[in-house]
Amino acid sequence: MTAKTPSFHPASAPDFVPLPLLRALQFDRLRAIVQHAYDHVELFRKRLQERKVLPADLRAAEDVACLPFTTKADLRDTYPFGLFAKPLRDIVRLHASSGTTGKPIVVAYTKGDIDVWTSVMVRSFATCGVHEGDIIQNAYGYGLFTGGLGAHYGAEGLGATVIPISGGNTDRQIMVMKDFGVTAICCTPSYFLHLIDRAQQLGVDMKALPLRVGIFGAEPWTHSMRKHIETVTHVRAFDIYGLSEIIGPGVAIECSQHDGLHIFEDHFYPEIIDPETGKVLPDGAEGELVLTTLSKWAMPMIRYRTRDITALVPGTCACGRTSRRMRRIGRRSDDMLIIRGVNVYPSQIETVLLEVEGTLPHYQIVLSREHGLDQMEVQVEVTSQIFSDRVGALEALSEKLVDAIERVIGIRIKVTLVEPQTIGRSEGKAKRVLDRRST
Amino acid sequence: MKIKQLSIFAENKPGHLAACCRLLAENAVDLRALTVADTQHFGILRVLVKDADQARAILEKAGHVVKTTEVLAVEVADQPGGLVRVLSALEDSPLNPLNIEYAYAAPFGRNGKAVLIFRFGDPDAAAQRLRESGIAVLSSKEFFGSQE
Numbered sequence: 001m002t003a004k005t006p007s008f009h010p011a012s013a014p015d016f017v018p019l020p021l022l023r024a025l026q027f028d029r030l031r032a033i034v035q036h037a038y039d040h041v042e043l044f045r046k047r048l049q050e051r052k053v054l055p056a057d058l059r060a061a062e063d064v065a066c067l068p069f070t071t072k073a074d075l076r077d078t079y080p081f082g083l084f085a086k087p088l089r090d091i092v093r094l095h096a097s098s099g100t101t102g103k104p105i106v107v108a109y110t111k112g113d114i115d116v117w118t119s120v121m122v123r124s125f126a127t128c129g130v131h132e133g134d135i136i137q138n139a140y141g142y143g144l145f146t147g148g149l150g151a152h153y154g155a156e157g158l159g160a161t162v163i164p165i166s167g168g169n170t171d172r173q174i175m176v177m178k179d180f181g182v183t184a185i186c187c188t189p190s191y192f193l194h195l196i197d198r199a200q201q202l203g204v205d206m207k208a209l210p211l212r213v214g215i216f217g218a219e220p221w222t223h224s225m226r227k228h229i230e231t232v233t234h235v236r237a238f239d240i241y242g243l244s245e246i247i248g249p250g251v252a253i254e255c256s257q258h259d260g261l262h263i264f265e266d267h268f269y270p271e272i273i274d275p276e277t278g279k280v281l282p283d284g285a286e287g288e289l290v291l292t293t294l295s296k297w298a299m300p301m302i303r304y305r306t307r308d309i310t311a312l313v314p315g316t317c318a319c320g321r322t323s324r325r326m327r328r329i330g331r332r333s334d335d336m337l338i339i340r341g342v343n344v345y346p347s348q349i350e351t352v353l354l355e356v357e358g359t360l361p362h363y364q365i366v367l368s369r370e371h372g373l374d375q376m377e378v379q380v381e382v383t384s385q386i387f388s389d390r391v392g393a394l395e396a397l398s399e400k401l402v403d404a405i406e407r408v409i410g411i412r413i414k415v416t417l418v419e420p421q422t423i424g425r426s427e428g429k430a431k432r433v434l435d436r437r438s439t
Numbered sequence: 440m441k442i443k444q445l446s447i448f449a450e451n452k453p454g455h456l457a458a459c460c461r462l463l464a465e466n467a468v469d470l471r472a473l474t475v476a477d478t479q480h481f482g483i484l485r486v487l488v489k490d491a492d493q494a495r496a497i498l499e500k501a502g503h504v505v506k507t508t509e510v511l512a513v514e515v516a517d518q519p520g521g522l523v524r525v526l527s528a529l530e531d532s533p534l535n536p537l538n539i540e541y542a543y544a545a546p547f548g549r550n551g552k553a554v555l556i557f558r559f560g561d562p563d564a565a566a567q568r569l570r571e572s573g574i575a576v577l578s579s580k581e582f583f584g585s586q587e
Contacts, residue, residue: 201499382448382481387504389446389483389558390540391476416480419450421502 015321026061029294040085108298120250121154132159139187141167146248184213189221206233260313260325376413441509443491474543514575528572
């Protein structure tokens, strides 16, 4: 843990260093970490040897493009410790991501790595205007998931008061938020929408609370969700980006301009590639985000393919930070569903639900196959806002959703209204798609 | 003259209605009238209870979605043509017919009269029209006290 930094000022962070200095720093760190990975990770060394590339061949930060990619499959194939570049005695923490199939993905941190992680989380909080004296409700799950502890260490490092409430137990969350005078909250955006809903049911006026900052991440969300949150509460909503394979939360954060997320480039080197060809794309072009960790020693990730689709924002940000920005993640390349040959992204369904209902209910997409034909059903939890005592009104709502979804994705699907709390929630991350087609 | 009615969303699956009723029973909430509207996928349980606000709080605390609406309890002569008299009063003015959203019967009556529950789009206008036609619209006190 880094020592508490009294009166940390965001301008003291490396986010504002002149670009030439930043590039030089990135290059120094890149060369060292690539050498370290080459010396200690067998898979990486073999791949460089196949390409006849040596760490010493790197001449600039951009030369990272001549290195091979690392994928989620590599992490799975080398489970559990195969990509570690430090012996276990130097590793102070292990985390694991919830694997959707079989074994999870294991990630490791040295003491120094934890310090780096803490520092980027401190900078993330500061960028959102959270400071010493703030009371932070950390509703990310604590445990193997990186969200809880990552945000916790950052909040403490900042010198704020952290409430390690973890996820779940919504009524208690609302009681704590109200009684402890919480000023900032960290959780998934879908969980915050759920908190808003429940607070309303319990007669708690969110607008009357001192809560002013929300740091939302761990799943993609949309501009309309931000607008909704900022209308029904006094919370300024910030998007935070991160993934366990790279470090956890704190890879990138929105500033007050809300025009993309600043990547902590002194630690994470970003590239955008064409997911089909693997070719690096220029700033502004949409493609898959690839990240290289520049200062993580237990488990360096060289050119890790995140599967997240975004673009680097060209030009400089009005806030003065020199670090590059990425567009908010709207979709993941492996999110795409193919239904009767049509490409569908869950975010499209989300947009329709928000448009029609004015709020995002909890929902799930269920795919099945009947008589060889793909069937898609969207199950929507009924909320007090949309519930009516008239059958006709509820049937009209389903019908309206079916029509609106058809206009967006081009196929007619089924909408089913279900009771609240019946769609599964895991680790606070909404599980949006249930594919039963293969069973 | 209006009575608070609670509507509860229930999926059309075995056990869902029971769970809801059990919860009310455990909290000693007496159901004075009820009806279930059903569709292929979901149902709406509509109930009349003495303390609607308290029952709603119990249901919502358990995570149910509940809506409070206002209905009219109308006394109808328990004989052929009794209902027709009520309906005729409602369609009396062709320029401004009062539409019934739905209706059901309370499981009790008094003095040879049955009690019907009506949900109107505009309950105030309907209550006024009925009273003008000499039809009794029960107050909450009359309705919930009618068995005692």
